[in-house]
Amino acid sequence: MLNIILFGPPGSGKGTQATILKAEYGLEHISTGDLLREERAKETPLGLEAQKFMEQGLLVPDSVVIGMIDNKLTERAALVNGFIFDGFPRTVAQAQALDALLIKRGTAIAGVLALQVSDEELLKRLLNRGLTSGRADDRDAEVISKRITVYNDSTIPVLDYYGLSGKSLCVNGEGSIDEISNSLMSAIKSINTTAQI
Numbered sequence: 001m002l003n004i005i006l007f008g009p010p011g012s013g014k015g016t017q018a019t020i021l022k023a024e025y026g027l028e029h030i031s032t033g034d035l036l037r038e039e040r041a042k043e044t045p046l047g048l049e050a051q052k053f054m055e056q057g058l059l060v061p062d063s064v065v066i067g068m069i070d071n072k073l074t075e076r077a078a079l080v081n082g083f084i085f086d087g088f089p090r091t092v093a094q095a096q097a098l099d100a101l102l103i104k105r106g107t108a109i110a111g112v113l114a115l116q117v118s119d120e121e122l123l124k125r126l127l128n129r130g131l132t133s134g135r136a137d138d139r140d141a142e143v144i145s146k147r148i149t150v151y152n153d154s155t156i157p158v159l160d161y162y163g164l165s166g167k168s169l170c171v172n173g174e175g176s177i178d179e180i181s182n183s184l185m186s187a188i189k190s191i192n193t194t195a196q197i
């Protein structure tokens, strides 16, 4: 299996690029943000609970998102070439849980591709996306700035966690969509295939 984490701050283009990579490599795209928004739209107890955190730009508790990922892996692992994780893991506890869930299924993370985008560019992109995405958390500059702070405080350490095993690679996340997907594909080529089980 080829299991990749697409890593980066809110607005770095993870969703757009995951859609391209998913088609290129036949991977299943798992976005915890999308899964949570689906739950919220269906007004499930999980979705309504998650909403309280999402509208403030805070992280939904680890146990909730880890449970969702466990369910998805159970449903899909036997049917796909691998997974592309987008917006997950966002804490070191989530990364440790993901590793354990993959080991249990005889596989592992092959690489973490980290999109690099300046804070100034992120704010611009998110406010712009808020005009059309219908996402309340993309319309409020205060919530956006909270999400970027949470990313810097709780999520950046995930990169160090994977960096320890030499699995993370930085990719320039500024430029055209094609330029960025080409850089990501080169990075995937250079991922040590021995990391794949």
Ligand code: AMP
Pocket: 010, 032, 033, 034, 036, 053, 054, 055, 057, 058, 059, 060, 061, 062, 065, 086, 087, 088, 089, 090, 094, 137, 147
């Ligand atoms: P995203 O679509 O990835 O920007 O996620 C939107 C919101 O969903 C985030 O601001 C969080 O409130 C929540 N969320 C998404 N993924 C996670 C995660 N892995 N851990 C905790 N909260 C998450």
